[in-house]
Amino acid sequence: MTQAEQERRFQEKIEKEIKIEPNDWMPDEYRQTLIRQISQHAHSEIVGMLPEGNWITRAPNLRRKAVLLAKVQDEAGHGLYLYSAAETLGADREQLIDDMHTGKAKYSSIFNYPALTWADIGTIGWLVDGAAIMNQVALCRTSYGPYARAMVKICKEESFHQRQGYESLMKLCNGTPQQKAMAQDAMNRFWWPALMMFGPSDAESTHSDQSIKWKIKRFTNDELRQSFVDASVSQAEILGLTIPDPNLKWNEARGHYDFSEINWDEFWQVVKGNGPCNKERIAARLKAKEDGLWVREAANAFAKKRAMKKSA
Amino acid sequence: MSTSEWPLWEVFIRSKQGLNHKHVGSLRAPDATLALENARDVYTRRSEGISIWVVESAHIHATDIDEAESFFEPSDTKIYRHPTFYEVPDGVKHM
Numbered sequence: 001m002t003q004a005e006q007e008r009r010f011q012e013k014i015e016k017e018i019k020i021e022p023n024d025w026m027p028d029e030y031r032q033t034l035i036r037q038i039s040q041h042a043h044s045e046i047v048g049m050l051p052e053g054n055w056i057t058r059a060p061n062l063r064r065k066a067v068l069l070a071k072v073q074d075e076a077g078h079g080l081y082l083y084s085a086a087e088t089l090g091a092d093r094e095q096l097i098d099d100m101h102t103g104k105a106k107y108s109s110i111f112n113y114p115a116l117t118w119a120d121i122g123t124i125g126w127l128v129d130g131a132a133i134m135n136q137v138a139l140c141r142t143s144y145g146p147y148a149r150a151m152v153k154i155c156k157e158e159s160f161h162q163r164q165g166y167e168s169l170m171k172l173c174n175g176t177p178q179q180k181a182m183a184q185d186a187m188n189r190f191w192w193p194a195l196m197m198f199g200p201s202d203a204e205s206t207h208s209d210q211s212i213k214w215k216i217k218r219f220t221n222d223e224l225r226q227s228f229v230d231a232s233v234s235q236a237e238i239l240g241l242t243i244p245d246p247n248l249k250w251n252e253a254r255g256h257y258d259f260s261e262i263n264w265d266e267f268w269q270v271v272k273g274n275g276p277c278n279k280e281r282i283a284a285r286l287k288a289k290e291d292g293l294w295v296r297e298a299a300n301a302f303a304k305k306r307a308m309k310k311s312a
Numbered sequence: 313m314s315t316s317e318w319p320l321w322e323v324f325i326r327s328k329q330g331l332n333h334k335h336v337g338s339l340r341a342p343d344a345t346l347a348l349e350n351a352r353d354v355y356t357r358r359s360e361g362i363s364i365w366v367v368e369s370a371h372i373h374a375t376d377i378d379e380a381e382s383f384f385e386p387s388d389t390k391i392y393r394h395p396t397f398y399e400v401p402d403g404v405k406h407m
Contacts, residue, residue, distance in 0.1 A: 023377045070357075077354050084338045087320065093340065150337070157358070296342075300317065303343035 014215050019145040022088040030214055033207065034144055035089050036105070037216065039096040042082035043107035047100075047281050049075045051115040052124065060118060067164050068121065074157050081150040088146045101286055103273060108132075110197050112275030119172055119179075119186035125165015127187075127194040127232070133158050134228045135198065143215040166235070173239045180240070187236070188244045195259075196267045198225040204264075229257050320369040321347040323354075325361035333365050341366075 001009075006025050013020065020026055049072050056072065059065035083093050099105035110128050115121060136158060139151040169186075172179040199221040202208055211217040219227075229248075236243050247260040269275065318340040324333035336355050341347035347366040356364070375383055391397050400407055 021377075023374070025377075073353075074357065077357065080339060080354050081337060087338070153337075296318075299342040299346060303346070306343060306345075 011213075014143050014213075017215075019148065020143055021145045029210070030216075031089050033211060033214070033216060034147065035086055035091045035096075037211075038082050038086040038089075038147055039091065039099070040106050040108075042079045042086060042096070043100045043105060044111065045075045045079035045082060047107045047111045047285065048128075050281055050284055051111060051113075051277075052121060055115060055118065055121050058118070059121075064168065071125070071161050071164065074161065078150075078154045078157070081153060082147075085144075085146040085150045089144075097285075097289070101282060101289070103282070106271065107281075108197055109267065109270040109275060110193050111281060112270050112277045113189070113193050114277055116189075117182050117186060119169065119182040120190070122165045122168035122172065122183070123186040123190045125161050125163075126169055126235070127165075127190050128197070129158060129161040129165060130232070130235075131194045131197045131228050133162060134224050134231070138218045138224060141215075141218055166239075169239055169241075173241065183239070184241055187241045191244050192262065192266075193270075195225055195229070195262055196270075198222070198228065200264070200267070201262075226256050229259055233257055318342050321351070321366040322369050322372060323347075323351045324365040324367070325351075325355060326363040327361055329362065333363065336360075338369060 007027055010020075010024075010026060010030075013024075020030075052068060052072050052075075056065060056068050059068050083096065086096060087093055096105065100107060110131075115124060133155065136151050136155050140148055140155055142148045142151065169183050172183040199205060202220045202222045205221055208217065208220055212220065233243065233248070245260050247258060249258055250256075251258045270278070273279075319342075320338055320340055321344075322338050323336050325336050326333045339347065339350050339354055341350050344366060348364055351364050351366055355361070387393075
């Protein structure tokens with residue numbers, strides 16, 4: 001079969017909503033796009049543990065602590081599902097992780113912002129996980145089978161993340177004036193970075209068109225961002241928090257909320273590594289890898305020893 | 313030494329008594345014991361299973377995707393293996 005014939009058949013499958021599985025023929029660029037996107041997604045889950053992990057020992061009570069611990073453990077699991085999905089495409093897990101450490105591969109920029117107060121943890125659950133869910137629900141129908149299956153599993157678990165965050169903020173918003181102010185301050189700092197999570201605008205997005213044609217993505221960055229804004233407005237109202245955007249208002253004609261232009265300079269600065277925590281995050285990941293080396297070596301040595309005993 | 317030296321394992325989970333083990337994903341681990349423990353932590357954090365199998369991926373033999381059409385041809389062409397192939401008068405019951 002010629003390359004053109006294979007490509008035609010491949011696109012036909014995509015049109016018919018037939019999932020692509022690991023051993024199926026696929027264009028090299030489809031494979032590379034998926035490896036880039038899935039690994040970036042996996043890195044985000046892993047780096048996402050860092051700002052929250054910092055707060056486990058400082059959670060205000062045992063219930064919140066147990067919840068946060070469970071949430072962070074979920075993120076580790078999500079990272080693993082996604083690395084596994086990337087491996088089905090022939091990617092080398094170790095290499096993917098090293099690519100993040102050298103800066104060749106990216107992770108979600110949102111994790112380059114610090115979690116300064118306890119209210120940030122609730123806000124991360126509500127807005128950051130909320131934005132992630134908006135993206136991930138759309139990805140449950142992505143054309144690559146292992147990625148779609150990983151996303152289904154992740155979405156099921158992720159909704160607890162958003163709800164616990166919202167509940168935690170609800171408590172603060174109904175608390176003392178200081179607690180309420182702390183929640184508003186967190187909202188002010190996280191709102192714009194959360195909108196940036198959907199990536200560059202459609203006009204600027206380099207990968208969008210082809211990804212939509214291949215049904216890796218089902219909606220564009222701007223479409224998802226709009227859905228997120230629309231969903232967040234009433235959620236903020238119920239909390240009694242103000243969204244920090246003077247231009248946010250309902251547009252009857254569009255059937256959507258209008259909102260201000262995003263500060264794209266800030267977005268690109270953070271993507272390029274100049275956000276508040278980029279260096280700290282990578283340093284923490286590198287340290288974890290190096291400090292954990294002896295554990296991995298010990299596990300190998302133990303496995304070998306046990307195998308020898310068995311064969312003896 | 314890297315984790316890529318750890319073999320890849322495929323994970324199968326029985327969600328409840330009476331159902332078969334179903335493939336849920338894969339993971340890396342140095343041996344079967346740790347593969348089972350990792351599988352528990354990664355794939356059953358919310359009562360998804362009562363039994364786990366792990367199989368080293370290298371031990372799985374699969375049909376060749378490129379040969380699928382001819383390989384499965386015998387089952388696609390024999391429509392008389394399905395009950396709907398046969399005509400039965402309307403009045404016949406319990407069949």
